Amino acid sequence: MVITTAQFIKDYRTEALRWFADDLENLSALQQYQALALVVKGYAAQNWAKSKAHADATQQKQVYYFSIEFMPGRLLASNLLNLGIKDVVDAGLAKLGIESGPVYAAERDPGLGNGGLGRLASAFLDAMASTGMAGNGNGIRYRYGLFEQRFVDGYQVEVPDDWLRDGYPWETRKENRAVIVKFGGQAELVPDQGRLAVVYHDTDDVLAVPYDTAMIGYHTGTVNTMRLWSAEPTPERAHSLAETARANAITEFLYPDDSDTSGRELRLRQEYFFVSAGLQSIITHFKRTHGDIRLLPDFVAVHINDTHPAMAVLELMRLLLDEERLAWEQAWQITVATMSYTNHTLMAEALETWPLGLFQDLLPRLAQLAVEVDRRFRARYTARYGSVTVDRAAPIQNGQLHMANLAVIGSHAVNGVAKIHSELLKTSVLADLYQIFPSRFSNKTNGITPRRWVQLGDVPLATLLDDTIGATWRRSPQALLALNKYSQDPDFLRRLTAAKRVNKVRLAGIIKDTLNLTVSPDAMFDVQVKRLHAYKRQLLHVFGILEHYLAIKNGEKRPPRVHIFGAKAAPSYRYAKAVIRLINAVAALVNEDPDCQDQLAVAFLPNYGVSLAEAIIPAADVSEQISLAGTEASGTSNMKLMATGALTLATLDGANIEIRDAAGKDAMVVFGLTEQEATAMRPEYSARERYEQDPVLHRIVDMLTDGSIPNIESEGKEIRAELLDYNDTYFVLADFADYLAANRRLDALWAHPEEWARLALANIAASGKFSADLTVQRYGREIWRVLPEHPV
Template sequence: MKSKMETLKGKNITDASHKDLYDVICAIVSEEVNKGWLKTEEHCKQKQPKQVYYLSMEFLIGRLLESNLLNVGMWKVCNESLRRLGFTPTDVYKEEHDPGLGNGGLGRLAACFLDSLATLSYPGHGFCIRYRYGMFEQRFINGYQTELPDYWLKEPYPWETRRADEAIEVQFGGNVTMLKRNDGSLEFKHENTDKVLAVPYDVPVVGYNNEFVNTLRLWSAEQVDSASHLHAATSNYYQQLEHNHSIEQISGMLYPDDSTDEGKRLRIKQEYFLVAASLKKIINDYKAMKQKSLIHLHEKVVIQINDTHPSMAIPEMMRILMDEEGFGWENAWAITTKVFAYTNHTIMSEALEKWPISMIQELLPRLYMIIDEINERFCQGIWFDYPELRDSIPQMAIIADGQIHMAHLAIVGSFSVNGVAQLHTDILKNHEMKNFNKLYPERFNNKTNGITHRRWLLMANPRLANLISETIGTRWVNRPRELTHLLRYVNDNPLLERLGHVKEKNKQDLARYIHQTTGILVDDQSIFDVQIKRMHEYKRQLLNIFHVIYLYNELKENPQLDITPRTFIFCAKAAPGYYFAKEIIKLINTVASIVNHDATINGKIKVVFLENYNVSLAEKIVPAADVSEQISTASKEASGTGNMKMMMNGALTIGTLDGANIEIKNLVGDPNIFIFGLRAEEVNAYYQSGQYSASDMYHNDERITQIMDQLRDGIFGHHDTEFTDIYYHLLSTNDPFFILKDFESYVETHQLIDEAYRHQDKWLSKSIVNIAHSGKFSSDRTIQEYATGIWKLDKQLK
C-alpha cells in the first residue's frame, strides 16, 4: 500500500487523505480483479458455454470496494493494514459514493443475482443504463421530503471501464417504408431517424473466492459524431445544443417523472435504448463465436427480462432477425420465444406497465408494426384454437384501449414466466394471469427471491458472522443452508449470551450514527423496530405510524404505563410525484418531532426517520434490527427481500401472510414469527363483495377514532389542515389497503412482541432459529433454481 501510494499519488502514506487511501486500495484490488476478469473472458471464448443476459432498468449494487475486497480474499488483510497505519477502515470505505443505478428491491435483487451468478461460476452478464444521476438525494426540510440531484459520477468511478470501440447505434423516430423483394417477401426500410450512440462502460462482478468475474454492462447515451446534422434544423448552434441535451437525457436520470407526456417519452426512449444496445451486443457476441445460424441462438443465449421495463426486447429481437438478418416471421418468432424469460414483480394492475399507442408509433414506428402483428396473431390464435377464451380476448390483448400492455407482451413472447414468491406465483396463475396460465401452463413457475448472504451477513455484520463461524465452522459461507446447524444451539445459554452481546454492539453503533446524523439520542437497550423500504400505501408505513401515535396517546394518558422502551426506525423514499406517500413522510417526521421532545413520556418511545435510504445505510441498520416490519396488505407484496436481510441478522418478523413472509413462517414456525392481519383470500373477498366499510372501523374503534380525529383537527400538525388529506383519503377511498381493518390485530401482535422481548433468553433463542433458517433465502439458492430450471446453464469449473 505504501509503494502504491508513492507511485499513484506521489505521497507518503502518513500524508494521505482518506480519499487517497480509497483510490490506492481500489487500484490494488482492480489489478487482482482484472486478472480473474481476463481469465473468465478467455475461458468463455474457448469453451463457448451458454450464457444468461440479465436485462434490468436497475442494479442497486451499492459500494463495491469492501465487497470486492471480501470476494478476492483481501478484506481482513486490508482492514488490519489500515488500522496499523492509524486509519479507521470505515472512514476510508465511505469515500465511495453509492452508484445511482437503482431504487429499491427490484434493483437490489438484480445486484444479488449477479453476485451469486459469479460466485457459482455461471457465465452471465447484466445490462443496465449508466445513469449520470440516481433517483434523487433525499433531504427533509421542515419534515417534508425534498429531492436533490444524486450526481454519483462527480468523481471518476474506479470500477468501470469505458469500451468506446464497442459503441452501438440506436435509432428513434423516422419513417418506415415497405418494399417487395423479387421473391415476394417484404422488406422494411427505417429512414430519417434520430441516431444515438450507446457507449458501454463495463463493471466487473466478482465471484467469492473463485477468480470468476462476470460483467455488468452500463450503456451511456452520447451523440453520434458523424451525425451532427441529424436534422436540417440542428445546424443552428442552439438547436444543436438542445438536441445534444435531449440525447444525454436518455442516460441522464433513473426513473424520470412519467406523469407528463414528455416524461413518458423519455422513459420509452430509455427502455428501448437499453434493449436495442444490449441485443445488438448479444448477437454480436454470438456471431463472434462463429456459431451456426441464429436459428440456434437459444443454445448459447438466454435473456432474462427483469420486470416489464425491458420487454421491448421481444419485438426488437424480431426486428433484428427479420429486417437485418433476413428471417421470415415464423422462424424469427421461433427463435425469439426460445430465448426470452420474464420475471413478474407485481400483481397490482396500476403498476403493470402500459404505453400509449401514439407514443410508440411516434418514437418506434417499426417496433409498433411488429407489436401490432404479434398482437394480431396472438388474438387470432385464441379465437381459433381456444374458443372458450374468446370472451377474454379484450382483457388478454397486447394492444387494447389505446395502450400497449407490456406484461402481456412479455408473457406471449417468453418461454418462461416466473413469480418471486410462492403466494405471488399462485396469485398470478390463479387470478391475475389465469387466462394466460390456461394458454401456457408450462411457462408459469416460481423462483422465490434471495439475497447474497456474503454482503448482508458476512460483510455487513462481521460480529455475527464470526460468532457463527466459531460455533459451526465456516462451511456456511459457501453453503448457506448449513446455517441450520445453529439449531443445535437454540438453548445454549453461553451462545445466546454472546449473540445478545453482538446485537447490543450493533445497536450501539447504529445509535451513535443516529445521534451523529440527526441529533436524536436513542436508548440502545430499547427495541429497535425497523421498517425500511420504498414509501407506498400498500407497504403501510401509515399503519406503523398509527401504532406509534396509539402508544403515544396511551403514554400521555398514563405516563407510568409499563411498556418496553421502543425505537421506531423508518427509511423510505417516496416517488417525487407521489403526493400521498410524501404526506405520510411528513406525518412520520411530525410525530417524531412531538414524541421525541415530550419529556412526560420519559423517553419510552422514540421515532427516527433516516434520510436518503440506500444500500450503505441499510448495511448499518439491518444488523441492529430487533423487529422487522413486513406489514404490506396481504396479496400486494410480490416477495420482499428486506424481510430476508433482517431475518438473516437475527431480527424477528412482524408481518402479514404476504410475499415471502409465508415461506419464512413455514420454515421458522409460528412461535418464531409474529403474524397478524387479513389473509390474501380475505382481502380479495372484501374487494369482490364490497362489504368492507372504513367508516364503520373509524366509528367503532375508539383508538382509531382518536388517531383519525387528531389528524383532522391538527393535533399532529402545525396548522389545522396539515393532515386532513390523510383523514379524508382513508375514508373517501374506503381504506383500500385495510390499514384500519388490520389496526387492532397489529396492536395486539405488538403487545406480544413487547412481552416476548422481556424474556431475553427466549427472544434470542427465537433469533437463532431465524438465522439458522435464513440460508434458504440466499440468492445462491435462487440462482441455482434459475440456472437449472429456466436457463439450463452449466457451471464453468476452471
C-alpha cells in the same frame, strides 16, 4: 487469490503515486479509496479476462439479466471479501497507519436503483459469479441517481444524486463496443429479393457506449460483467445543442417524471435504449463466437426483470428479421426460446402500458412488429380459447400496448417471486395468459446475498457464527441449520444478544450524528425500511406509534421501543410524501415529549440506500413486513432482517409465508387479514364503520386533523380522506386492532430475553434457504438451462 500484506502495500503505494503523484499519507480519504479501488480492480483484471475467454472457449451458455435498476452498493469491501483478501488489505492499511473506516466510507453508493428490484438484480449478479455461472447485467449508466433525499421541516426534498461527481473507479469505458440506437423517423418496408426489407428515414440516432464493471464471485475465480449503457450524440456529424441535450437526457436520471407526455416519451426512450444496445451487443458477440444465429437459444438466455425491458421481445424480432433476414416463424421460435420474464407486481396499475401512437412515433419499426405479434396471437388462439379471453390476453388493447402481456407471449418462462405471488398471477393478474400458456408459469422465490448482509454488514454475528459452527456457512448458507442445536444453550443465546447489541450501539451513534437524537441500545429497535408506498402500509406503523404515545400519556408502562424508518417516495407521489411528512411530525411530537423519554422514540433516517441498510438491518430487533396480504410480490428486506436475527412482525403476504414455514410459526408474529379474507371483505367493507366502532382508532384518526400533531394540516386531511372518504384502499383500519395485539405479543416476549434470542436464532438458522446463490441455481436449472460450474 493469494497476496501478502507486503505486496499489497507496495502495489497500493505505486498506484497512489501513479494517479496522484503523491504519497499515500498525503492523500484525502477519497483519494486513498480511489487508489485502493484501482489496486483491487487490477487484482481482479486477470480473472475477469480469463472468465470471458473461458466462457467463449468452452461455449458456455451466457445469461443476460436486463434490468432498468441495479443497486450494487459500495463495492470495495464486497470485492475484497469475494477475492479473499479483505483481512490482508485491512492489515496493510493498519501497517500504513491509515484508518480503514473513512476509506471504505468515501465510496459513494452507485445511483442506479430505487428499491428491491434493483437490489435483487445486483444480488443475482453477485450470486451468478459466486456459483460459477456466466451471467451478465444489462442496464443504464444514469448520470444522476433517483435523488438524494433530505428532510426540510419534515418534508421530503429531492436533490440530484451526483454519484459520478468524483468518478467511478470500478467501471471501464468500452467505446469500441458502442452501438447506434435509432429513434423516430419512418420505417419503410420495401421489396428486396422476394421479401420485405426495412429502410429507415430521418431517424434520430443516439450512440450507446458501454461501461463495464466487474462482478467478482466469492472465492470462485469467476468474474462476470455488469454492462451499463451511456447515451451520447453520434460522432459522425455536428449536433445542435438541443440534439445533444436530447441524447444526453436518455441516461441522465433514473425514473424521470412521467406525469406528462414528454416525460413518458423519455421513459420509453430509456427503456428502448438499453434494450436495443444490449441485444445488439449480445448478437455481435454471439456471431463472433458461434456464427449460426439459429443456435442463439442454445448459448444465450435473456431475462426480462419486470416489464421495463419487455420490448426486448420486439427488438430481438427486429434484429432477427431485419438484420439476420430470418422468416417470421423461425425468428419467433428463437425469440421465445431465448427470453424469460419475471413479474414483480400484483398491482394492475404498475403493469406498464404504452399508447400505441407514442410507440409508432418513437419506435415505428417496433410498432409494426407489435401489431403483427398481436394479429398472429389473436389468429392462433381465438378459436381455441374464445375472443373474450384472447382479447384480455392480447398485447394490444384499446390502443395500448400491454408490456406484461407482450413479455409472457414472447417468453418461454414466466415466474413470480414468492409462492403466494406466483399463485395470484395465475388466478388474477395474468389469469388469461396462464390459461393459454400454463406450462410457462413457475415460482422462483427471491433471494439475498448473506455475504453483504451478514459477512460484511454484521461482523459481530458473523464472528459468532464462525466460532460456533465453523465457517462453512460462508460458502454454503444452508449450513446455518446447524445453529439449531444451540437453541437451548444459554451461553450462546447470551452471546447472540451481545452481538446484536454491538450493532445497536453503532446504529444509535448514526442516529445521534444524523438526527441529533439519543436512543438507548437497550430498547427494542423496531425497523421498517422499504420504498414508501401506500400498500406497504407505513401508515399502519405510524398508527401503532401513536397508540403507544397515547398509552404513555395515560400512564401505561411498556417495554421501551425505538421505531426506525428508511424510505423514499417517488417525487410525484403526493400521498406517499404526505406520509413521510406525518412520520417526521410524529417523530417530533414523540421525541420532544419528556413523558416519552427512555420509553418511545422515532428515527426516520434520510436517503435510505444499500450502505445505510447495512447499518440498520443488523441492529433490528423487529422487522415490520406489514403490507396488506395479496399486495407485496415477495419482499427481500424481510429476508435480510431475518438473516441478522430480527423477529418478523408480518402479514401473510409475499415471502413472509415461506419465511414462517422455514423458521417456524413461533419465530414470526403474524397478524391481519389473509389475502382471501381481504378479497372477500372488500365489497362490503366500510372504513367509516371501523373508525366509529373503535374508540382508540377514532382518536388516532382524529389526531390527523385536530391539531394534536403539529404542522400536518394539509397532509393530515389528505391521509384522513384516503382512509374515510376513499374507503381505506389498503385496509389500514381493518388490520389496526390485530396489529396492536401482535405488538403486545412482542412486548410480552421482550420481557424474556432468552426466549427472544431463541427465536432470533431460529430465524438466522433458517435464513440460508433464502440465499440468492440457491435462487439463481433454480433459475439456471429450470429457466435459463445454465448449470453453474461451482454448485453451492
